[in-house]
Amino acid sequence: MSERPLVLGIVGDSAAGKSTLAAGIASVLGRHRVAVVCGDDYLRYDRRERALRRLTALDPECNHLAILEQHLELLRAGRPILKPVYDHRAGTLVRPEYLEPRPYVVVEGLLAFHSRAMRECCDIKIYLEPEEELRRRWKLARDTARRGYGREQVLRQLERQRRDAATHVRPQRVFADIVISFYPPDDDPEEAGTRLHVRHLLRPTLPHPDLSPILDGNPKSGIRLELARDIDGKPVDVLEISGDIPEARARRVEDLLWSLIPEASYLRGNVGTFEGGGRTVSHPLALTQLLIAYHMIKAAQGVVAN
Template sequence: MTIIGIAGGTGSGKTTVVRKIVEALPPHHVVVVPQDSYYNDTSAMTEEERHAINFDHPDAFDWKLLIRQVSELRAGKSIEQPTYSYLLCNRLKETVHIEPHPVIIIEGIMTLLNKKLRDMMDLKIYVDTDSDERLIRNIQRDVIERGRTVDMVIDRYLKVLKPMHEQFIEPTKKYADLIIPQGGENHTGIDILCKYIEGVVK
C-alpha cells in the first residue's frame, strides 16, 4: 500500500491534483480520504457556537479519528468515514464505507501538519499556488456552492484564511517531498508526478 499526503492552501488546486492521480492509475486502485470529512463533531454546540468555529485552525480537526482510520486502512481494514456538512457546520449521521486500496490519498489543507499522520505517508506533496489565484477560486467556490456573498468571502479571507495559511499551512511546505506550483494549471508537474506514482505502485 502507498499512502500519499496532499496539502496546500484553500483554493490551491489540490482537488485537481488528486483527480489527475486517480485518472492516471488503474480503476478502483485509489481511495481518497479528505481531511474535510474529519472536522470535530459539534453536536453539543449551539448553532451560533458552530458558526463561530475557525475551520482553518488545527483544533477544528478530529486528528485522533483521522489517524486511527488511516492506520486501519493501512492494516487492511475497512472504515466508516465520517461526513460533514458546511451548511450545518456539523458532522452528519451518515458515514461512507471505505475499503483499503493499493493507494490511499489523504487530501486537505493541513495534511502535512500532524507528525503522526505525516509519518505514515510514503509521499508528501504540497500544492503551492499564488495567493491571488487562491482568493479568486475561493470566491468562485463559496459563492456558488456555499451561498456566501463576495464581500463575505473576502472578509473571511482577510480575517481568517490568510493569517491561518501563513501560520499553519505555508510552513508545512518544508515537509513535502514534492512541491507542485500553481495547482491544477501546472500540467507538466502533475504529469511527472503521475508517472512517478505509477512507477511506485507497480
C-alpha cells in the same frame, strides 16, 4: 507491487487545488483503485459552530486530527474505516461512510502533514502553493458557486484564515517531496484556467523521472528544468511548464511519461481536466497529474531515491 496501499498526501491552503489534483490522479490511476480521503470530513464543528466559536477550519483545534491519523494508519495497513463526511454546500456533518482500502490512498487536506504520524503514513507528500491572488480568485469562484457562500462572506473568511494559514498550513511545506505552484502568465494576470503556468520544486527525497529526452534548451519549448534554491537556501531542481506549451511538445512529454508507467497507459484520456465551463483541459495540469502518478506507481513497485 507493494503489499499494502500506497499513500499520497496533498496539503495546501484553502482552495489551493487539492481536490482537483486528487480527483485527477484518481482518474489517471483508475477510480476503482483509489480511495480518496478529504481532510475536511474530519472537522470537529459544523459551519455554524465554527462561527460561534470564532474558529477557522485551518485551526487544528477545529479538527479531529487524532481520528484522521488513526484512519490513515488503518488504511495503510489495509483495513477499512468508517469515515466522517462533511457536506460543504450545507456546512454540516452528515452520515459517515464505510471506506475500504484500495491499492492507492490519496489524502488531501489543510493539515494532512500536521503530525509526524500522519507524515509517516504518506509515501509521497505534495504541497500546493498557487500564486496567492490566483488562490483567492479560485476560492471566491468555488465557495460562491458550490458552497453556499456570498462574495462578502468569502472575503471575510479569507481575512480570518490569514493568520491560521501562516501558523498551521504553510509550515507543512517543509515536509513535501514536491512543491507545486500554479501561476498566471505575465501578459494575463487574471488567467485562472488553461493558460496557467506551473512550477514544480523537485526535492531529492523522490527518484524523479529522466526528462532529458524532451528537454532541448529551447526557451520557447514550453518546458524547462533548472537548478535553483528553495526558500531555505537548499538546492532543488525546478521544472517549469508553460500554459502555452505547444500541443506537439505537450504530447511528447505525455508520451514519455506514459511510457514510464505502461501499467496505466489505458487511462491516458482522463488527465488534465478541471471544472471550467465544461470539460476543460490544461496541459500543465495533465503533466502534473502524470508526474505524481508516475511517482505513485514507482513507489508501489519499491523504487526509492538513491
